Amino acid sequence: MNGKIRFAPSPTGYLHEGHLLSALYVWAAAQKWGLHIHLRIEDHDQSRARPEYIQSIYEDLSWFGFSWDSQSIQSERGRIYEAALQKLKAQNLVYPCYCSRKQLENENPKSETGEIVYKGKCREQGSASAIDTPHNLRVKIADKVIEWHDLRLGDFSENPKFQCGDFPIKDRDNQWTYQFAVCVDDIDEGITHVVRGEDIRSSTARQIELMGLLGRTSPPVYYHHPLIVDTSGKKLSKREMAHSLRQDKNAGISPKSLLGKVCFEAHLQPQNTPITLQQALNLAADRL
Numbered sequence: 001m002n003g004k005i006r007f008a009p010s011p012t013g014y015l016h017e018g019h020l021l022s023a024l025y026v027w028a029a030a031q032k033w034g035l036h037i038h039l040r041i042e043d044h045d046q047s048r049a050r051p052e053y054i055q056s057i058y059e060d061l062s063w064f065g066f067s068w069d070s071q072s073i074q075s076e077r078g079r080i081y082e083a084a085l086q087k088l089k090a091q092n093l094v095y096p097c098y099c100s101r102k103q104l105e106n107e108n109p110k111s112e113t114g115e116i117v118y119k120g121k122c123r124e125q126g127s128a129s130a131i132d133t134p135h136n137l138r139v140k141i142a143d144k145v146i147e148w149h150d151l152r153l154g155d156f157s158e159n160p161k162f163q164c165g166d167f168p169i170k171d172r173d174n175q176w177t178y179q180f181a182v183c184v185d186d187i188d189e190g191i192t193h194v195v196r197g198e199d200i201r202s203s204t205a206r207q208i209e210l211m212g213l214l215g216r217t218s219p220p221v222y223y224h225h226p227l228i229v230d231t232s233g234k235k236l237s238k239r240e241m242a243h244s245l246r247q248d249k250n251a252g253i254s255p256k257s258l259l260g261k262v263c264f265e266a267h268l269q270p271q272n273t274p275i276t277l278q279q280a281l282n283l284a285a286d287r288l
C-alpha cells in the first residue's frame, strides 16, 4: 500500500447521490494509487447524528459493493480529541469565546464565501466571563499564508485569518467541531490522501494550519472533485439532496441503475445507462 485514504460521511441523514459520487472518487483513487481505504463515521455532532443513519452508511455502501479496510467512529474517540486539545492548550493556542450568535453576526466581517471572519474579540479580552457561561473554544490562527496544491484545481495561497479567523474547535454545546475532529483524525489515522467534494475546498487551508499546530508538518495530498449540478449548472438543491439512495433502493431501483444515473449527472458518462461498480470506478479514475 502507498498510503491511506478516507471516506468520511456525517450520519446526519441517509446517504444521497452526492455521497455516492464522493465514494466513487475515493474508491477510484484507492484503486488507481494503491491506497488503504478507511471509513470514518463523522458523528462528532451528537445532537445531529442518529444510530439509524450510521447503520445505513454500512448497509448502503455494501449494497453498492464498496468494501473498506478499516473503520472508526468519532463518538468513540473523545480521549484522542481531548489529548489534542491539551496539546494546543500547552502552546497557549486556545481561548473561550462568549460571543452570542447575534454578536458574531453583527460585529464581524464576512469572507468571499459568506463565512463570518472572527476578528478575535474574546482573544483580546482574555477570559473575563465566568467559565460556566455558555462559550465555545477557539484556536488562535496566525496571520499566515498557507500554500497548498489540489491535484485537480492547482495551487492555492490562502490566509485562514481572512477566511475565518480564529475558529471553534469545541462548540457551545460541548461538541467537537468538524474542523477540529477532521484534523485530529487525519493525523491520528495516518491519512495521506484526501479526496472529497469541492464544497469543502475552502476549509483546506485552515485544516493544514491546524494540523501543523498539532504537529503534522506534511499535509495529505488533496483532490476536490466536482459536485453534481442540475441542468442549469447549480448545485443540487437541499430537497433533491434529501432524496436518499435508500428510497431508490426500497423502490426497487438497482445499484447499476443508480451508478449509471450518478455518473451521467456528474458528467462521467454521456448517457444515463446502468453500469457496474467497476465501470463507474473506471470512469471516476479517468478524471484523477
Ligand code: GLU
Binding pocket: 008, 009, 010, 042, 182, 195, 196, 200
Ligand atoms: N463529513 C463531511 C461530509 O460528510 C466530509 C468531510 C471531509 O471529507 O473532510 O460532508
